[in-house]
Each structure stands twice: as C-alpha cells, then as structure tokens.
Amino acid sequence: MSVAKILVVEDEAAIRDMVRLALDKAGFETLEAEDTHQALQVFHDSRVDLLLLDWMLPGQSGLELARRLQREDRTREIPIIMLTARVEENDKVLGLEAGADDYITKPFSPRELVARIKALLRRSRPQAAESPVQVENLMLDPGSHRVSINDHAVTMGPTEFRLLHFLMTHQNRVYSRGQLLDQVWGHNSFVEERTVDVHVLRLRKALSKDGYDRYIQTVRGAGYRFSVQE
Amino acid sequence: MSVAKILVVEDEAAIRDMVRLALDKAGFETLEAEDTHQALQVFHDSRVDLLLLDWMLPGQSGLELARRLQREDRTREIPIIMLTARVEENDKVLGLEAGADDYITKPFSPRELVARIKALLRRSRPQAAESPVQVENLMLDPGSHRVSINDHAVTMGPTEFRLLHFLMTHQNRVYSRGQLLDQVWGHNSFVEERTVDVHVLRLRKALSKDGYDRYIQTVRGAGYRFSVQE
DNA sequence: GACAATTGTAACTTTGCTGTAACATCGATT
DNA sequence: AATCGATGTTACAGCAAAGTTACAATTGTC
The missing domain is CATH 1.10.10.10 (Winged helix-like DNA-binding domain superfamily/Winged helix DNA-binding domain)
Known part of the structure; x- marks a missing residue:
C-alpha cells in the first residue's frame, strides 16, 4: 500500500474541490462521489483506504451508507471520518454508532483534516505498525x-x-x-x-x-x- | 462437490453461447435459461451453485428473480453475479441491494467472467478448518x-x-x-x-x-x- | 518522456501421480 | 492338492500439476 486512497462522498462541489486540493497536497490519492450510489460504485471498482463521508446527502443518507459498509467483510475495516455541517450532538452519536471513527465539523481547516486522516490511517493500519x-x-x-x-x-x-x-x-x-x-x-x-x-x-x-x-x-x-x- | 454448476439466465442466445463456451473451457457445468420462468424450473430440478443473471430480461426482470431467491431458504445462499448491459448506476445499486454479490458489465471478457466466478465460489464456500x-x-x-x-x-x-x-x-x-x-x-x-x-x-x-x-x-x-x- | 521495475500470461519443460493391465499370491472350497 | 475367485504386486504409458522462461503491458521513477 504505497499511497492511501481516500474516498470523498460529498454533494457540494465546492467542498469536494477544497478537500481534494488538501489531500493532493498531502500526497493522498483522492476518489470522489456525489452520493451513496456513486460511492458504492467506487467501493466495487477499487480499493479504498479511508472514507470521508458527508452526513447530509441527497437521497440515501451517509448514515445508511456507513451501516451498509459495516455489514460487509470487505469494507468493514475501512475507517470513516464523517463531515457534519454543524455541531449537532445527535448526528455525532448516530454516526459513531454506525461505525464512524472520527468526525470533523464544517467549516474545517485543510490542516486539521489532513492531521485527522493521518492519525486515523496510522491507527487503523496495523500492517504498518506490525511487528517484524x-x-x-x-x-x-x-x-x-x-x-x-x-x-x-x-x-x-x-x-x-x-x-x-x-x-x-x-x-x-x-x-x-x-x-x-x-x-x-x-x-x-x-x-x-x-x-x-x-x-x-x-x-x-x-x-x-x-x-x-x-x-x-x-x-x-x-x-x-x-x-x-x- | 466436484464440479460447480452454474446457471446462466440470459435471453440473447449469442451471449449465452459465449458464456457457455467460456464456462465449459474453465471446467464448470453450465445450465441455461432464457427467462425467469425457465430459471425457476431449473432451480426446482437441480442443484445450482452460482447464478449468472442478466438484468434486462423480457417479462419478469432479473431483479425480481433475485429478490425471490432471497426469500427462500434453499436458494438464499446461492451467490449471484449480475450481467448489466451498460453502466447504469441505478441498476447496480438495486442489484447489490437485491442480493447480487457481484456484477459485470457487458461487454466482458471470458477471462474476467471466469475469474469473478472462481473468486465468488471460493469466498462463498469457506472450508471449515479441519482438525488433525x-x-x-x-x-x-x-x-x-x-x-x-x-x-x-x-x-x-x-x-x-x-x-x-x-x-x-x-x-x-x-x-x-x-x-x-x-x-x-x-x-x-x-x-x-x-x-x-x-x-x-x-x-x-x-x-x-x-x-x-x-x-x-x-x-x-x-x-x-x-x-x-x- | 525515457528508463527501470514490476506484473500477469502464455508457452514450454519437467516432475511425479494416476489408472490400468498383467502377473503373482493367497484363501477357501471341493 | 486342485481349482477358482479375490487380493497383492509390479511395470508402464498417459496425463495433470508444478517449474521455468520469455515477453508484452503496465506502472513507477528520475
């Protein structure tokens, strides 16, 4: 696993662009999806190391997507960071229950985003930290x-x-x-x-x-x- | 289970022939059906290990067949690969929800078809670790x-x-x-x-x-x- | 963009397992 | 003990599995 692939699921193009810019700069590979359907498509077609998931999506919500990924072996281990529009306690709780590993509230700085991603990848990639x-x-x-x-x-x-x-x-x-x-x-x-x-x-x-x-x-x-x- | 039996449900004879050729060559046993009705007949008459299902069928759609198989005990565990004519987002998502385990878009290479079938059979038949x-x-x-x-x-x-x-x-x-x-x-x-x-x-x-x-x-x-x- | 490394596949070679036939031996029955 | 069917043993040809090589395609690197 040379470069981590990060899937961004977000309907607002402006935020997607901003996130991609930040991820590219940090050396990650960025995959994008506008909604749950496209996201499933990406999961099918390629390996995803981490998921950045907007909680408020048109159609099927991010919550449902997260639950769904939990159900399947192949995707269960993928760490999820949820993006919430504002500090809404309820969302956070639901999100963490559905399998999100971390969350970040908009607006967020690229620096913070990258830091959280790196931390999560470090933690969830036991392979890298595995013993000789x-x-x-x-x-x-x-x-x-x-x-x-x-x-x-x-x-x-x-x-x-x-x-x-x-x-x-x-x-x-x-x-x-x-x-x-x-x-x-x-x-x-x-x-x-x-x-x-x-x-x-x-x-x-x-x-x-x-x-x-x-x-x-x-x-x-x-x-x-x-x-x-x- | 020496040779896996694979049921192909597909209305176009040309594609059926191509698929059968590929499966025969790979050592599988092929069963065929032109529509949902014939397919159910086959399920009734013999054991089926994997289902190759065209999504666009005349009459009752492949989707309905998949849902139906999900409902019955005897057929629930049978892995399904759906054949989609083109990249149609909605179909794929619906298909995966209806219980398809994988999909492949036409046109596809015999090699890819066989590879996906083998992978799916491998996964769906986890050999119990036998004891010494x-x-x-x-x-x-x-x-x-x-x-x-x-x-x-x-x-x-x-x-x-x-x-x-x-x-x-x-x-x-x-x-x-x-x-x-x-x-x-x-x-x-x-x-x-x-x-x-x-x-x-x-x-x-x-x-x-x-x-x-x-x-x-x-x-x-x-x-x-x-x-x-x- | 040129170069090197890596990957997957096909073709060919080598290895050794498999199934069969032929023959040998054994055991029971007379 | 003579016979006959059943089992043991041997040898071998054919074949399938694994080893090996070469190459084209892809990917990564400078």
Whole structure:
C-alpha cells in the first residue's frame, strides 16, 4: 500500500474541490462521489483506504451508507471520518454508532483534516505498525518494508514481499492458489491462479541465499506452505 | 462437490453461447435459461451453485428473480453475479441491494467472467478448518497437509492422503471398493474398482514405518477397514 | 518522456501421480 | 492338492500439476 486512497462522498462541489486540493497536497490519492450510489460504485471498482463521508446527502443518507459498509467483510475495516455541517450532538452519536471513527465539523481547516486522516490511517493500519517476523536468520520487517538474511538485505518485488509476509505469519498451513489470491492479491482481482506459481518462483529465487527457499514448500494438489520442517 | 454448476439466465442466445463456451473451457457445468420462468424450473430440478443473471430480461426482470431467491431458504445462499448491459448506476445499486454479490458489465471478457466466478465460489464456500486426526503415534493434519509417525514426516501422494484421511475419520468400519471410490475419488469418477487396491498398497508402503500398515486391513469379500485392533 | 521495475500470461519443460493391465499370491472350497 | 475367485504386486504409458522462461503491458521513477 504505497499511497492511501481516500474516498470523498460529498454533494457540494465546492467542498469536494477544497478537500481534494488538501489531500493532493498531502500526497493522498483522492476518489470522489456525489452520493451513496456513486460511492458504492467506487467501493466495487477499487480499493479504498479511508472514507470521508458527508452526513447530509441527497437521497440515501451517509448514515445508511456507513451501516451498509459495516455489514460487509470487505469494507468493514475501512475507517470513516464523517463531515457534519454543524455541531449537532445527535448526528455525532448516530454516526459513531454506525461505525464512524472520527468526525470533523464544517467549516474545517485543510490542516486539521489532513492531521485527522493521518492519525486515523496510522491507527487503523496495523500492517504498518506490525511487528517484524523472524524465522531463524530470515527476517521480515513490515515497518521498514525490508527482508534480510543474516542481516544482509534481500530484494524482492512488492507482491513477493506481501506473499512472504502472509506465509511467514501463517506458517505450517497449506494455502491453495485461490486462497493466496484472496489473501495476498485482494478479493477482487481477475488473476490466473497459475500466476501464483510465478511469484512463488520469484520469491524462492529471492530467498535462495543460504537455502531459505526450502521453507517455501509445494504441496502437490493442495497449494503452498511455509514451514521450517522438512 | 466436484464440479460447480452454474446457471446462466440470459435471453440473447449469442451471449449465452459465449458464456457457455467460456464456462465449459474453465471446467464448470453450465445450465441455461432464457427467462425467469425457465430459471425457476431449473432451480426446482437441480442443484445450482452460482447464478449468472442478466438484468434486462423480457417479462419478469432479473431483479425480481433475485429478490425471490432471497426469500427462500434453499436458494438464499446461492451467490449471484449480475450481467448489466451498460453502466447504469441505478441498476447496480438495486442489484447489490437485491442480493447480487457481484456484477459485470457487458461487454466482458471470458477471462474476467471466469475469474469473478472462481473468486465468488471460493469466498462463498469457506472450508471449515479441519482438525488433525491422531491414532497412537500416527498423525494426520489436514491444515498443514502432513502425515507423521513419531513426529517423523511420512510422504505420500494426494490420493493416498485423502484415502488415509477418510479411513482415519471412519475407523472400525468396512468400506467396499465402490464406497471408497465415492468417498475418496468423488461421486462421478469412472475408475476401475481394482485401482483402489493399488492405492491401498501405496498407502501401506507409506505407513510401513513402525508397522503402521497393519491398521489398513483387508476384509476379504467386503473391502478395507482402518482399525487399531487385531 | 525515457528508463527501470514490476506484473500477469502464455508457452514450454519437467516432475511425479494416476489408472490400468498383467502377473503373482493367497484363501477357501471341493 | 486342485481349482477358482479375490487380493497383492509390479511395470508402464498417459496425463495433470508444478517449474521455468520469455515477453508484452503496465506502472513507477528520475
């Protein structure tokens, strides 16, 4: 996850523009939607890391959208910041109940907005703060996004990194190509299952130093496994 | 469930043909219906694992069919992918609300279609994590797909693994070759019964360490049995 | 905008599993 | 012990799964 994608759901074009300007400047990628329907569309088509949601929307309200996202696995973990037009206690309470993680009242400064977003992303992205995983002299550190063998850096592509991370944190269990696609590539990718093989090959090449590729094991007819044994 | 059955509800013959071609090639079994009425007929007559539903149908719309399936227990769990002719916001939202799990807009590539189907089938059939089985020092763990005797790894082919798993979870009962073919090979396999003998032999060889092959017992005239006794 | 890195796919190669037939052995029945 | 059906064993051809390579397309970087 290089750049966080932030979806802004807001009917007023002026506010959308202002928000986008602020987010672009802060280095985020901005997605936009004017209403709930468009928002669902965006959720379907791309990964969203954080949702900026206006509470007062034409048609289906932001509240309903939030509740809906709570119901589905794929969207449940996405942090939500709600935008409220004024300090209305009732809205806030409802919003927090519906799964909003934070709120900000208009008018707000771009600086405050960005600060809240960063804070929330930091908190809700355990991956970034996750602890390093080590197996013998093979070490993977999610924080610095580095892999090393005997303190000697090992290079690999992003996909291989995610694959290794998943496997190291789920040792001794066999995962089918399909499961790995779900876990490592994400839920809606149209990728051939055999593609997994190629990335396993690349990962093995990267780990071949000191024979650490032996831990990436093939289980014929079942999938792949990370294990120290055998 | 060896081969997934997919029902295609689509009025245009050209698209039906294209879809069937793609599904056949991907190894799925295809059922077809031109309208809602025929579709209900198919649901009545056979098991359906996934529904590909055109949204624009003559007569009763796909939307109504989806809602109807939601109402009945037997069909509620069937995942639905809807086919929409064009990007029509309203349709998509209505569809997702009516219980569609995914949608795909025409024109679509066979590859994308198959990929989405596979992903959906994978997700909607979460394999229950099976627990390890142990008999004395013989241990079989479905999760890691491993067999060991006295903590020492034992290797065998996929079929022997499935056979041993079945036998260990159904001890002290005799199974005929025919029954074993059904249980271990799958319900519609055209395999000689004597093939079972060969795999039993291979399994026995694999278990011969410490004499664990003695648990795979022949019951003359009846079949095979896994038992600790005798 | 040129260059490098990464990704996904297809094609080809290699590996080893699977199913079958043929032959050997065993056990029961006469 | 002779016979016959059932089971054990072996060998092998075909095939499916996994490994590998090359490449085109995309993406990121300077």
